[in-house]
Amino acid sequence: MVRGEGQYLYDAQGQRYLDLVNNVAHLGHCHPHVIDAAYDQLKKLNTNTRYLDANLVEYAEKLLKHFPPQLSVVYFVNSGSEANDLALRLARAVRDARHKVHLRMRAEAEAERARERKERGQERRRMQASALGVQMGNMVSEVGRLSHEQIDESPVPRGQGPSVTTAETAGATRNFAPTAAASSNDDLFMLYQELVAAPTSSGGRGLGLDAFEGDDHLGSSGRTEPACDHCQRSNIICLDHAYHGHTQACIEVSPYKFNGRGGGGRKPYIYVARCPDIFRARLELAACPADLANTKIDEGKLAEEFASDIDRLAEEMYHDHQALSKAKIRQLESSGSGDLDALLQPVVRPPEALDGRQEGRIPDPSEESQQDTAPSPKCCKQCCPGCCGRPVAFIAESAPGCAGQIILPRGYLSAAYKRARQLGAVCIADEVQIGFGRVGTAMWGFQTQPDTEGANEFLQLEEIPTDDVPLSVDESDDVPANEAAQLPAYVVPDIVTMGKPTGNGWPLGIVVTTKRIAKAFSNTGMEYFNTFGGNTASVRVGKAVLEVIEREHLQDHAHRVGTYLLESLKRQIVPKHGYVVADVRGLGLYVGIELIRWSPCRPDEPLTHMGGLSHQLSHPQLQDSATQKPTMTWEPAAEETSWVANELVERHRILISTDGPDHNVLKIKPPMCITIEDMDYFVNALDQVLSRLPDEFAWARAFLSQMTPAKENAARLKGSQL
Numbered sequence: 001m002v003r004g005e006g007q008y009l010y011d012a013q014g015q016r017y018l019d020l021v022n023n024v025a026h027l028g029h030c031h032p033h034v035i036d037a038a039y040d041q042l043k044k045l046n047t048n049t050r051y052l053d054a055n056l057v058e059y060a061e062k063l064l065k066h067f068p069p070q071l072s073v074v075y076f077v078n079s080g081s082e083a084n085d086l087a088l089r090l091a092r093a094v095r096d097a098r099h100k101v102h103l104r105m106r107a108e109a110e111a112e113r114a115r116e117r118k119e120r121g122q123e124r125r126r127m128q129a130s131a132l133g134v135q136m137g138n139m140v141s142e143v144g145r146l147s148h149e150q151i152d153e154s155p156v157p158r159g160q161g162p163s164v165t166t167a168e169t170a171g172a173t174r175n176f177a178p179t180a181a182a183s184s185n186d187d188l189f190m191l192y193q194e195l196v197a198a199p200t201s202s203g204g205r206g207l208g209l210d211a212f213e214g215d216d217h218l219g220s221s222g223r224t225e226p227a228c229d230h231c232q233r234s235n236i237i238c239l240d241h242a243y244h245g246h247t248q249a250c251i252e253v254s255p256y257k258f259n260g261r262g263g264g265g266r267k268p269y270i271y272v273a274r275c276p277d278i279f280r281a282r283l284e285l286a287a288c289p290a291d292l293a294n295t296k297i298d299e300g301k302l303a304e305e306f307a308s309d310i311d312r313l314a315e316e317m318y319h320d321h322q323a324l325s326k327a328k329i330r331q332l333e334s335s336g337s338g339d340l341d342a343l344l345q346p347v348v349r350p351p352e353a354l355d356g357r358q359e360g361r362i363p364d365p366s367e368e369s370q371q372d373t374a375p376s377p378k379c380c381k382q383c384c385p386g387c388c389g390r391p392v393a394f395i396a397e398s399a400p401g402c403a404g405q406i407i408l409p410r411g412y413l414s415a416a417y418k419r420a421r422q423l424g425a426v427c428i429a430d431e432v433q434i435g436f437g438r439v440g441t442a443m444w445g446f447q448t449q450p451d452t453e454g455a456n457e458f459l460q461l462e463e464i465p466t467d468d469v470p471l472s473v474d475e476s477d478d479v480p481a482n483e484a485a486q487l488p489a490y491v492v493p494d495i496v497t498m499g500k501p502t503g504n505g506w507p508l509g510i511v512v513t514t515k516r517i518a519k520a521f522s523n524t525g526m527e528y529f530n531t532f533g534g535n536t537a538s539v540r541v542g543k544a545v546l547e548v549i550e551r552e553h554l555q556d557h558a559h560r561v562g563t564y565l566l567e568s569l570k571r572q573i574v575p576k577h578g579y580v581v582a583d584v585r586g587l588g589l590y591v592g593i594e595l596i597r598w599s600p601c602r603p604d605e606p607l608t609h610m611g612g613l614s615h616q617l618s619h620p621q622l623q624d625s626a627t628q629k630p631t632m633t634w635e636p637a638a639e640e641t642s643w644v645a646n647e648l649v650e651r652h653r654i655l656i657s658t659d660g661p662d663h664n665v666l667k668i669k670p671p672m673c674i675t676i677e678d679m680d681y682f683v684n685a686l687d688q689v690l691s692r693l694p695d696e697f698a699w700a701r702a703f704l705s706q707m708t709p710a711k712e713n714a715a716r717l718k719g720s721q722l
């Protein structure tokens, strides 16, 4: 290709192609307003954000007008990957902030307990002394020698009190034998730090437990703040088949990549929830191809069913944490650490957060002590129930792309966000593919998901601690106390990431979040700096993109043209080619067409399983009368999908791509200036191509036309849970 204009690309021979793929050229290829803005700025100045720039502020303000008021801080980056990478760092900063406060609260609680112990000891001694006085009258002066200083500060012999071996950075090993009770809170805090923090240059990984699986994969925050290996394990929940970018941290949350060719598989701290695919759930219920169109599903129940994966993953995290704890305790034992019981505490079961007691808030140490009596697995006192064995983040696209242009069931994000937040995670909405009005009815994909479960109540507004470190965000500018009352009816993520369309081809990405999260991030003390992110030319380009979206009413346009396309596909394509086109779905100009192949079961072969859903074709016409076994199954029509895509290019000069875990989805996400006429051209071309599908489909075509929907299937569907 050598030239682009609007929704068209031109090759070296001057031939024109309709571009159905390019959501990066959001406004259309080479939009003049964007080019003018870039050219004008490049002539004047292009430098980094170290200098004040009115355009940067104007752009941020203009962008934030499209967000709910709770999301009010903007970071500029250069790509979608960078945006997600930064979002994961922000999530970690929230966890670190909680952890820090938890440590402080626990130190205070320890000090309080020690004070009580000391008072009880003094009382006991007083009573002993008076008893002795009664019994031995003249020996009272001897008892006086049992002053608490002498008792409290006498060294505890090794092996009788809490003692731990710390491996210091210099490699020296020393024994620490703390006193049974220190004489002041300060002493206790120091004692606590010795026991709990053992800060070393390896970021607080003391205790000589280097072999312990820490997985500090997102990079250390660089603070000397103590955080144990467990807490450093950044558990993250993502959706199956997701892609979030190419950096190490992004690949780790992208099953599309780590389960794909050359991928190293899932890291132990990544937990994968099923992708909520409505079509495949419907397919599982349908008894035969002819039934599919009538197989409706209760989206609310389906949303709950898929979101419940988060509970299951929380359970898994808990068990993984237990296994890690056991390994840690074994190491403590083998290092001869003395009184282990004094060093251990119960592991808090993550789903307990779901009882509404903790709900993502900082755990109260008194709640921990209440659990001391409950039989539960133990871990070292370094562990923080606020973060150990819990997820740091839940990351999901608001309409997953690589999973096959999936439209989430209504209420899914609400149910998922609520669960994730109750476990302490922040919720990241990846809008890199679908943001900026593409979904038609809203500017962002998350705005199409109603907050049916009240997930917004747990938005990170008030609960992130802002402690003694100076804040870079003006306190006076803080979130109004009554903001919770202004929460919108749709789900509000904690962090939103943007990329591709943001600069209409210019490398520009964005992260938007709450003030609380931004503060937690700035409180780490590490400066955020990005050489190119938000540079003078980038913000001019970004601002120009927003101006065009508003001026040309592109969101409404996407709604109108996208709705027209979906209706045309349903009217013209599905009835005629339903034997292969099993589903058309979409939001605005984000559309997927899923192709499947109905095929005979091969003897003794299991039925095809797709996306974790098994499919039994129970229609009588599809059963062997002798064995009663199904004679048909279905499989993703990957080759046919790629054949159709190639035919569209070769014969009709339409550029379209394929995607989905089984490569059987035609993916449509064109420049937003595409017209109704372009869509007519595409639908007619698709009709012609499908009519020329190779001969092996002839039988399926004939077969389906004779088939009647199974009567009993209607009854079966009625009785179904979904």
Ligand SMILES: Cc1ncc(COP(=O)(O)O)c(C=O)c1O
Binding pocket: 079, 080, 081, 082, 084, 243, 244, 245, 246, 397, 401, 430, 432, 433, 499, 500
């Ligand atoms: C959903 C999603 N997130 C993030 C990214 C990464 O964006 P970039 O390629 O700009 O780094 C992509 C890229 O395809 C994406 O589809």
